[in-house]
Amino acid sequence: MKESLLYDKLPKGKVRCNVCGHHCLIAPGYRGICRVRSNINGVLYSLNYGLCIAAAIDPIEKKPIYHFWPRTETYSFAAVGCNMHCPWCQNYEISQTPNNEYVVEGDEVTPGEHVARALKFMTPSISYTYSEPTVFFEYALETMKLAREKGLKNIWVSNGFMSEEMLREILPYLDAANIDIKGPDDEFYAKHCGGNLKTIINNLKTMQKADIHIELTTLFIPGLNDEEYQIKKLVAAIVENLGLEVPWHISRFFPAWRMLNAHVTPL
Secondary structure, eight states, X not given: OEEOSSEEEOGGGOEEEOXXXXXXXXXXXXXXXXXXXXXXTTEEEETTTTEESEEEEEEGGGTTOOSSSTTOEEEEEEOSOOSOOOTTOXXXXXXXXXXXXXXXXXXXXXXXXXXXXXXXXXXXXXXXXXSOGGGXXXXXXXXXXXXXXXXXXXXXEEOOXXXXXXXXHHGGGOOEEEEEOOSSSHHHHHHHTSSOHHHHHHHHHHHHHTTOEEEEEEEEOTTTTOSHHXXXXXXXXXXXXXXXXXXXXXXXXXXXXTOTTSOOOOO
16 A cells, blocks of 8 residues: 555545546545545555556567567556446456455565566566556556666556546656557547546547557447447547557457447457
8 A cells, every 4th residue: 555646635634636537536435436546534545556466478469569569578467446447348357346345456566576577587568557557556657667777668558548647757657558449439438438538539649749659459349339430430539639650459349247248349
């Protein structure tokens, strides 16, 4: 557990979290939408700091990142939690926790130990992935700083719904990102995920201006976001805001979490 880096203290012990685009107003004894940031006696804490729920050596293409250090491996890790609750989540076992009992799980692994592992296995990069790195921002940031000192690259795999303040903190240490675009507009996000596309596009534009390598991914779910008009609208938003050169990956949906009765994306 670690005190959050980005929050405002407010009257009556309340706090305003400034880590992601939700900017949750949290009363004492309560948690934010991500369920891993808690107001304890007027102080906002990151409950998943230093608790690693998953770690592996992956091909960088699995992120998917195809045009940044291709054909290399990347040391990848995550802590639990997410600031969106997409009912189709393909990694719900670790992203959509803590459960109703609010138990934050994970093995204690320090930022320095993550960097040491990457060096041991000779991976040129570390990826903050699997769940949502925005909600383990402090844990990721400390690891990123140490990784940069050792000459390692830092990669985020994220939904992109971080705050401007948080993005400014990580930009000096960020080398590449794959951002998951869920659907074509703010209405889609409001109905299915939480958050909004506008914030995500603005963050992508900020990354692009900072010369961060970016790639995009969209999971196509039959009957939900794969209609021709939706695809055209999403493509138009990408091209208008980011240009024609940004790689865009299309992922196949498999029934998961709250959408077990949905169909697999046809080939």
